């Protein structure tokens with residue numbers, strides 16, 4: 001991996017209360033142009049890790065760097081270097097789909113002509129062209145999720161942090177999203193993707209980080225995880241099942 005990873009999470013310990021951390025010494029990187037899958041059971045700490053990366057939570061110990069920089073070094077630059085797709089859509093009810101895209105593009109300083117071109121392509125790709133002037137409150141659940149996804153891609157930042165994006169998307173939406181992620185990835189963007197749909201992400205991610213009860217139990221390529229779990233040729237889902245059962249399933253104590 002290069003000297004300066006797109007994202008470096010180092011010895012991260014943190015949580016919601018001072019005395020009871022949720023994350024314990026979490027260490028991983030996302031290299032430039034890499035797609036890394038963050039996987040774990042409900043409550044394993046995936047969203048908490050992402051909140052630390054976004055700067056919504058401060059580490060108790062350890063640090064998070066984006067392209068070598070800490071949030072406190074240059075908050076504006078840190079924030080504009082990443083786009084986040086949350087697990088549940090968070091939209092402004094009184095804004096239309098197009099207005100959401102415009103608002104995001106402006107916040108990231110996207111040139112107007114570039115915005116028009118990207119917006120047109122995304123609206124068509126996600127079958128949302130006929131909804132561009134609809135208020136977000138008038139959209140279906142999956143359509144709201146598509147707006148969040150389009151907002152991330154309109155910005156085209158170097159790093160995407162994507163939390164379980166497939167929920168609510170129809171099969172075409174899932175495939176279009178994956179294809180688009182591959183496209184930005186090939187152009188050099190880095191992606192941290194969390195999902196429970198292991199059979200889908202198995203074929204897309206370069207590496208995986210398996211989080212269990214706030215600790216990383218294994219990380220690496222599919223082959224690395226096959227060696228670590230002594231399961232040659234196994235699917236990610238089967239390895240995950242064995243690894244977390246061996247550690248004892250259940251939430252963070």
Ligand SMILES: Nc1ncnc2c1ncn2[C@@H]1O[C@H](COP(=O)(O)OP(=O)(O)OP(=O)(O)O)[C@@H](O)[C@H]1O
Nearest residue numbers: 016022040041042043044045046047048049251252
């Ligand atoms: N706002 C909060 N306040 C206190 N504890 C929280 C809060 N959000 C999450 N937690 C706790 O932190 C732990 C990790 O939760 P987190 O949301 O990071 O899990 P996750 O891996 O994203 O799970 P899921 O797959 O269900 O989305 C859990 O024990 C959870 O109860």
